[in-house]
Amino acid sequence: MEAILKVNSISKYYGPQIALDKLSFDVHKGEVIGILGPNGSGKTTTLSIILSVINSSDGTFGWFGGLTRESANKRIGSLLEVPYFYPYLSLEKNLMITALARGAGENDIQRVLDEVGLLKRSKSPFYTLSLGMKQRLAIASTMIGDPEVLVLDEPTNGLDPEGIAEVREIIKAQAAKGKTIIMASHILDEVEKVCSNVIILKKGKCIASGRVSELLNEKQVVLVEAEDPEILIAQLRQNSNCKIIDRENETLIIEMDNDYSPSTLNSWLFNNGITLKRLEPKRRTLESQFLELISKPEN
Amino acid sequence: MKKIIKLEFLKTLGYPGFKTIIILHAALFLLVVLIGSRINVNFQGVKLDKLVSFPNVWGTFAWIGSWFNLLLGILFAILVGNEHQFKTFRKQIMDGVSRSQLLYAKMIVIAVIALYALLLVLFSGLIFGLIYSSNISVGIIFDKMPLVLVLYIQSFAYMMLGMLIGFIFRTNALSIVMFILFFFPGEPILRAFFPDQIDRFFPIKIISNLTPMPDFLDITTRDMIQVNGSSPVSLQKMGLLQDSLSLGASTLVCLCYIVIFYLITKLIVDKRSF
Numbered sequence: 234m235e236a237i238l239k240v241n242s243i244s245k246y247y248g249p250q251i252a253l254d255k256l257s258f259d260v261h262k263g264e265v266i267g268i269l270g271p272n273g274s275g276k277t278t279t280l281s282i283i284l285s286v287i288n289s290s291d292g293t294f295g296w297f298g299g300l301t302r303e304s305a306n307k308r309i310g311s312l313l314e315v316p317y318f319y320p321y322l323s324l325e326k327n328l329m330i331t332a333l334a335r336g337a338g339e340n341d342i343q344r345v346l347d348e349v350g351l352l353k354r355s356k357s358p359f360y361t362l363s364l365g366m367k368q369r370l371a372i373a374s375t376m377i378g379d380p381e382v383l384v385l386d387e388p389t390n391g392l393d394p395e396g397i398a399e400v401r402e403i404i405k406a407q408a409a410k411g412k413t414i415i416m417a418s419h420i421l422d423e424v425e426k427v428c429s430n431v432i433i434l435k436k437g438k439c440i441a442s443g444r445v446s447e448l449l450n451e452k453q454v455v456l457v458e459a460e461d462p463e464i465l466i467a468q469l470r471q472n473s474n475c476k477i478i479d480r481e482n483e484t485l486i487i488e489m490d491n492d493y494s495p496s497t498l499n500s501w502l503f504n505n506g507i508t509l510k511r512l513e514p515k516r517r518t519l520e521s522q523f524l525e526l527i528s529k530p531e532n
Numbered sequence: 533m534k535k536i537i538k539l540e541f542l543k544t545l546g547y548p549g550f551k552t553i554i555i556l557h558a559a560l561f562l563l564v565v566l567i568g569s570r571i572n573v574n575f576q577g578v579k580l581d582k583l584v585s586f587p588n589v590w591g592t593f594a595w596i597g598s599w600f601n602l603l604l605g606i607l608f609a610i611l612v613g614n615e616h617q618f619k620t621f622r623k624q625i626m627d628g629v630s631r632s633q634l635l636y637a638k639m640i641v642i643a644v645i646a647l648y649a650l651l652l653v654l655f656s657g658l659i660f661g662l663i664y665s666s667n668i669s670v671g672i673i674f675d676k677m678p679l680v681l682v683l684y685i686q687s688f689a690y691m692m693l694g695m696l697i698g699f700i701f702r703t704n705a706l707s708i709v710m711f712i713l714f715f716f717p718g719e720p721i722l723r724a725f726f727p728d729q730i731d732r733f734f735p736i737k738i739i740s741n742l743t744p745m746p747d748f749l750d751i752t753t754r755d756m757i758q759v760n761g762s763s764p765v766s767l768q769k770m771g772l773l774q775d776s777l778s779l780g781a782s783t784l785v786c787l788c789y790i791v792i793f794y795l796i797t798k799l800i801v802d803k804r805s806f
């Protein structure tokens with residue numbers, strides 16, 4: 234399948250500071266890509282470059298097989314950092330500006346305002362809105378003209394739990410319609426629930442990428458407990474199929490190879506004189522995987 | 533492009549500061565000409581009416597109108613500063629407006645505001661001229677009217693300069709201060725280092741010279757001089773009016789400056805990370 238977006242080795246330098254270092258990835262139609270990384274890892278810089286807001290220092294990118302940047306951006310609904318609107322204009326007029334910029338119909342405005350629950354405030358000036366409402370308006374503006382691609386930078390920023398849930402449903406609904414979504418987020422739970430693919434950045438470099446399901450299945454995690462934790466630790470260190478990654482009081486968290494089952498571990502320990510009082514497979518979350526990747530020293 | 537122009541007018545006309553400055557511009561100009569036209573000078577032979585009657589009303593009103601054109605330049609520095617502050621240039625690029633369109637749309641607004649400034653002076657000049665002139669003919673109405681028409685080019689040039697300064701400095705406060713300082717005393721100080729043949733070509737000098745101060749003494753005392761038959765006097769002959777380029781030459785150089793302001797602005801807009 235032809236890629237909707239091709240990013241080829243883009244870099245961005247601010248003097249000696251490297252914001253992005255030879256980042257490459259492709260996005261195909263219908264994919265929901267999560268871009269993860271700690272603060273300063275280059276997520277917003279990446280989105281800014283692919284939206285042509287800032288120029289890359291090196292590398293190239295192309296949308297929709299080589300459209301001009303302006304034509305491409307008209308087919309993308311985007312939200313970058315914070316909502317950018319004219320404070321003195323009403324919500325309706327601000328969205329009219331978005332519609333005019335995208336060449337979209339103005340009759341979409343009522344629909345998108347209704348979807349984010351701001352229809353009653355359509356005549357209010359933007360400056361009168363709370364932070365959460367401003368963020369909803371920003372999300373509404375991404376949907377003007379029903380674009381085929383959404384690029385979202387921290388879409389749940391500033392929202393209360395109810396708002397976060399609503400945005401998650403909006404994104405899921407858009408994904409279900411077959412939209413292509415590129416989303417930068419700190420909320421790993423969101424990314425895990427919504428995204429099909431993930432790119433993890435650290436200090437401007439991609440340190441991991443792939444399907445979310447593959448990233449989660451890389452290793453299996455098991456919780457084990459025995460009468461004497463020290464003897465258990467000593468025994469586990471002799472097993473090359475597993476690795477102790479953490480300890481909480483008497484409970485050890487161990488990571489095992491995918492082809493080494495918990496029952497095999499239990500049998501091996503029993504044969505070595507250790508009877509486990511707890512053996513609990515734990516589903517690896519994206520958060521634990523992400524934190525482990527981020528904490529790895531750079532090669 | 534039509535939608536982009538509509539977008540530009542939507543945000544400009546919706547800005548409360550825009551309406552305030554335009555109203556202030558019109559009000560100040562009309563007040564000055566109204567009050568100025570009512571000044572009485574009790575000196576035999578001196579007729580101030582001559583300044584507001586045809587054909588001299590054009591030169592007088594063009595000169596007075598030029599004082600307030602600076603407001604329009606400042607207005608554009610503010611409009612561009614706002615876009616940087618609100619990051620709305622960024623939003624429009626994200627939504628598919630090209631950098632060239634951003635610039636052209638602003639220039640179209642400049643063209644429309646310059647037209648407003650011209651029409652304000654034209655209509656008020658026409659009205660005052662009809663009120664204060666004793667002998668009215670089509671010829672005398674249109675005599676010296678080009679002095680007002682260049683006001684359009686002057687307004688355009690000031691607003692292009694304001695826009696350029698807004699793009700360079702990005703914040704409202706700094707842009708306004710730099711615009712004013714550039715006008716005075718910035719350029720006059722710089723000009724002091726150059727001989728007359730060069731200093732007359734500096735941008736503010738050229739732009740402001742499109743609407744030179746009328747020779748008040750010559751205009752108001754012309755009848756007296758003729759009656760008494762004594763030598764004509766004028767600010768020009770007294771050396772109180774500076775020698776400058778002809779109107780045609782000044783207009784041409786001003787147009788070149790407009791092109792230069794556009795090219796520098798375009799370079800900034802094309803290269804800038806918004």
